Amino acid sequence: MSTQADADFDAIVVGSGITGGWVAKELCERGLKVLVIERGRHLDHPSEEYTDGEAPWELEYRGLVPDYLAENNRYEMMRRKRHIYRNEHRQFFVDDAEHPYSYPEDRPFMWTRGYQLGGRSLTWARQCYRWSQQDFDANRKDGHGSPWPIGYDDLAPWYDKVENFVGISGNSDGIDTLPDGDFLKPWEMSCAEELVAANLRMERPDRPMIIGRCANLTEEHEPARELGRGVCQARSTCSRGCVYGAYFSSLSATLPAARRTGNLTLVTDATVESVVYDDTLRKVTGVRVIHTRDRERRTFSGRMVFLNAGSLNSVHLLLNSRTRQYPSGLANSSGMLGSYIMDHFGGSGASGDVPGLDDRYAFGRRPVGIYVPNYRQEQLDDADFLRGYGFQGGAQQRKSERPNGNGPGIGSDMWERGKNGPRWRMSLFMYGEMLPNQDNRASLHPTKTDRYGTPLLHLDCEGRDNEKKMRAQGAKDAVDLLTAGGCTNVREIAPEPNAFVMLGERTHEMGGACMGADPRSSVVNSWCQTHDIANLFISDGAVMASCGTANPSLTYMALSGRAAHHAADLLQEGKL
Amino acid sequence: MTEQTMQYDPTRRNFLRICCVSGVPIGLAACAPAVTGEAGAWALTKRSSGSFFDAEQMSVLSDMAELIIGDGPWPSASDADCVTFLDDMLGEWGGPILKARLSRLPAQLNRFSIRQQLRSYVYLDQPVRAQLLADYDELAFSDRNSEASVSYREFKSLVLKIYNTSTEMNSDYVRVPGTYFGDLSETQQLGLVRDKSEGLAT
Structure with a gap:
């Protein structure tokens, strides 16, 4: 699928992940000749690198990441994000040692990346939630960050289009803060989740618990079927790739859709070093790449450039594209490039037993959990912070008769410990909204460079007082929700109040090239077009002016589709 | 070392002093008779060398895995090939530090055995070995900083991960x-x- 190309293109898209795929699809379907450049290796779909069909005993090393890697400090952040540190999908995650970045020693940033065709869309958590008007109003309302120049109504038609193409399962729940869409049939709640949700409807009617909405096909869906995508088989091996194409990825959906137009050219194993800017034309004219296999440098030309490399990589690329006119980074006349880095943050929650269901069982491995949408933005009477949070989690059967080696005891003692408690236990994990803070910054490291001589990206970010206060209240709320939901033996998960709030743990990094109406305080306009350079667009998470509480990928996709459609209009009207 | 900690001094001199023999660092078979003055048959099943561990290490580690998993209506550690799988995997999977730790583990347990029972681990009857390992396990989880504790807990964790992903445990x-x-x-x-x-x- 990957080819070399010398021709000029109507558009160059940097990055082939969840947003790059959407831009490529939209532009190709509009008849434009599009070049997508991916820094990682080529993958087909289905790929030989997928391991989704392997049973636990068939996985190489039983899924244990080779120990020598840890001893050599490889995959440091993946290792710290313990739940993803598995060998069966390690090939889809970046090793920090190979692709270093920088942060202050006492303020680490957990940057999770995937450098292959399809990017992180191969390993995303597939949660799809529309943002509400409340989310778009947040900056304007409390004065933090750049006010959004768009609202829900601007994005709603694109939410519709994206959902229709992707195939999102879920219920129409009628919750103001979580707009409904046109969903495929929802996944079932487990009996324990049903019980807790029913209790909450009575005890905490303002805090509904719903089944998650996710991009796994629960039934035949025509746009997906046309691309050869099949229905989810409830294996819950999504992060290893899916031979059925049952979960949405750019590799299984948008890139094939773009390719079938005949307008797509893909180049893989090519890192974009900088964007080429013509001072005279005041336009970008292409990109400079380094082929990672032979280190050959090369320039591709295009009539417009879309940056979809992932929030931080897009910012990095602009910072490294310094020109005489833009000495602090391309399209950075505002000085805001690299500012307002955000992520959802967690660290708090609770878990509890769900009694009375010891004779009830589940079958299958559902690829989604439950969701408690943000209720806090309208309920701040007992809070000392701004904005709010939601919860994700689920109730699972305890795996009976399955000891683990993390505690004391051998033989029958160890097995007995594994049997403690009722069959079902429920957990809730907080997803908090960070305040946009100009001091949470990405910049170029003054001295350290990567193997190609490019300055490393330096990330100096942390959750601050507002986030710490929110995290503390989130733990209390989680306990309250489980208790009101009928759980027993509820255990609070609450870090020390002043413990460092590390960004990146949710892999929802956003900001750095924020959207806004004012060119003096933002980088892109309402169409993801840079204020400074008309034919330069950014439509990944970098443009997010706030981070909301809902998983952002659906919004990224809607923004990307909308931006690409608008850019195609401008190009065809001769305005670029 | 005090009796209630697992902080062993790994120096060769101390090891030899405990075992009362001279020469290079010794295996379990040579260790116990020198202490106890007896040369009886091993009480545990002898295993042949693996691809990484030697025969003595394989024997002790396999026995430890059996005792950790225990007897019951569940598959045994041998049924699930826990130590055999670990041995096969360790050569290319493990890093030097882990390899060294796991290699030392039988000797560390043996020293504990000598201190507690005045006999080498391999000569103890099965009920005594089970109790000794239960004590070792308890110490390992109460004093987590010592090298011996880390070695044991890493071994136990690996054995159980291998066990829980075996066909026998996933019928x-x-x-x-x-x-x-x-x-x-x-x-x-x-x-x-x-x-x-x-x-x-x-």
Whole structure:
């Protein structure tokens, strides 16, 4: 699928992940000749690198990441994000040692990346939630960050289009803060989740618990079927790739859709070093790449450039594209490039037993959990912070008769410990909204460079007082929700109040090239077009002016589709 | 070392002093007779060398795994090939530090045995070995900083990960469930597992 190309293109898209795929699809379907450049290796779909069909005993090393890697400090952040540190999908995650970045020693940033065709869309958590008007109003309302120049109504038609193409399962729940869409049939709640949700409807009617909405096909869906995508088989091996194409990825959906137009050219194993800017034309004219296999440098030309490399990589690329006119980074006349880095943050929650269901069982491995949408933005009477949070989690059967080696005891003692408690236990994990803070910054490291001589990206970010206060209240709320939901033996998960709030743990990094109406305080306009350079667009998470509480990928996709459609209009009207 | 900690001094001199023999660092077989003055037969099953561990290490580690998993209506550690799998994997999978730790573990346990029972681990009867390992386990989780504790807990963790991912422990594994049901009776659930578990269920 990957080819070399010398021709000029109507558009160059940097990055082939969840947003790059959407831009490529939209532009190709509009008849434009599009070049997508991916820094990682080529993958087909289905790929030989997928391991989704392997049973636990068939996985190489039983899924244990080779120990020598840890001893050599490889995959440091993946290792710290313990739940993803598995060998069966390690090939889809970046090793920090190979692709270093920088942060202050006492303020680490957990940057999770995937450098292959399809990017992180191969390993995303597939949660799809529309943002509400409340989310778009947040900056304007409390004065933090750049006010959004768009609202829900601007994005709603694109939410519709994206959902229709992707195939999102879920219920129409009628919750103001979580707009409904046109969903495929929802996944079932487990009996324990049903019980807790029913209790909450009575005890905490303002805090509904719903089944998650996710991009796994629960039934035949025509746009997906046309691309050869099949229905989810409830294996819950999504992060290893899916031979059925049952979960949405750019590799299984948008890139094939773009390719079938005949307008797509893909180049893989090519890192974009900088964007080429013509001072005279005041336009970008292409990109400079380094082929990672032979280190050959090369320039591709295009009539417009879309940056979809992932929030931080897009910012990095602009910072490294310094020109005489833009000495602090391309399209950075505002000085805001690299500012307002955000992520959802967690660290708090609770878990509890769900009694009375010891004779009830589940079958299958559902690829989604439950969701408690943000209720806090309208309920701040007992809070000392701004904005709010939601919860994700689920109730699972305890795996009976399955000891683990993390505690004391051998033989029958160890097995007995594994049997403690009722069959079902429920957990809730907080997803908090960070305040946009100009001091949470990405910049170029003054001295350290990567193997190609490019300055490393330096990330100096942390959750601050507002986030710490929110995290503390989130733990209390989680306990309250489980208790009101009928759980027993509820255990609070609450870090020390002043413990460092590390960004990146949710892999929802956003900001750095924020959207806004004012060119003096933002980088892109309402169409993801840079204020400074008309034919330069950014439509990944970098443009997010706030981070909301809902998983952002659906919004990224809607923004990307909308931006690409608008850019195609401008190009065809001769305005670029 | 005090009797209530697992902070062993790993120096060769101390090891030899405990074992009362001279020469290069010694294996378990040579260690116990020198202390106890007896040369009886091993009480545990002798294993042959693996691809990474030598015969003595394989024997002791296999015995430890058996005792950790224990006897019951579940597959044994041998059924699940825990130590054999670990031995096969360790050469290319393990880093030098882990390899060294796991290699030292039998000797560390043996020293504990000599201190507690005045006999080498391999000569202890099975009930005594089980109690000794239970004590060792308890110490390892109460004093987590010592090298001996780290070695033991890493071994136990690996054994259980290998055990829990074995075919023997996954006889009800359904590779392709096809769908999800969240509220079934036991009979309904077992019926689905029987239908879809590739015949591994018994």
